[in-house]
Amino acid sequence: MTSESCIPVDLLAGAAESPKGSPLRAHLDDCPRCQAQWLALRAFVAPQPLPPQARASEADAELDRFIDELGAEVRPAPDGAIAPFPTPWWVRWISPGPRLVLAASMLAVVAVGAWLLQRPVTERALTRGGPMGTSDSGSVITSEPTVVADGWLLQWSAVDEATGYEVILLGSDLTERARFNARSATHMTLAASRIPKGLDPEQGLAWQVEAHRGADIVARSSVAELPRR
């Protein structure tokens, strides 16, 4: 018996149902590792009582809401890649002619932005009043947020070396207004009630995600608009 020949967890049920004496069944009967995994799998499938402090029925209700929100989002491509952003409403709304003018204006804005960003951090902090001095190395890719009943469902791609993520909420002037710790999750429901007083989602807010490893920032997403509710 070697650990290399152990039965994959998802095939354990089939092994247990195999006739006695068959190679798979013989392995299962003999291997403590596979027996332990089989016992754990059966325990997972059977109902598991929880202590009162787990508030199981509340958890069910919370997870039901979460599943409903999940069902409303655009499913990522089957290979696991983040789905491309859908065409924003304002692009669909503007007719093809003005789109060119708008695109040219946006290019000009991007060029000015790039020029501003290459100035020293201190100079930028003075003019913008924002704490955006860290370089945008690595990549966190955010998905289009989903508007849910009580806020927004925010999702982003995982970064290999990250141990945690923070969602940064930016005002319409793109300065940081609040941070939310998402721990190691790659999604978070941002409740509208958690938007700091004085910020109006209808005036245009933005968000971005920072990936951390301990106290170090390992990656940061680009800034994206938080859709109006």
Next chain:
Amino acid sequence: MEEIRSDEQLVRDLQADPDGPAGRRAASELLKRWRSRVFAWCYHLVRERERSMELAQDCLVSIHRALPAFEARAQVGSWIYTVVRNRCLSELRRRRIERLDDEVHEPVDGAPGPDEAWQWKSSQEQVLQLMRAHLDERERLALWLRAYEELPVERITELMGLDSASGARGLLQTARRKLKAALQRRANGEGLR
């Protein structure tokens, strides 16, 4: 009366129409069918409600994303368990790495290199051999559940149906004592330094 669809049928319905209303309903029904068990498993492992809720949500997102590509070589429940188990074990390992980070103030890479992986595999083989030679069936099972599935002791007591006062703790203490003695004998016998 609406017919209750099996898990496998729900997956087939979802795969037939992954982004349409029928597929979404099937996904939602399947996830709601399993969400209590996913949360309970996370809770048994991490013992913190809020963290368990986040972990359970992570697991549901992973399952939701992977469902269109699910291949029916295994039962749906076994596959869901695999996703949840891997996510929970990786969370427990991440916590250990963070604790190490705090203790030694040095970054610790979670991924083992080839040498470490080989050493880990080789020591796992040795432990398996020792367990086989020196422990009885219940001791082996308890030790494996604790050391490799990382289940809490009280949970092992429940799963193994132990009703003695010390439960799995007693079994684990005996198993560890026996393994330690066997390792000591082996070291002496082989003349290790």
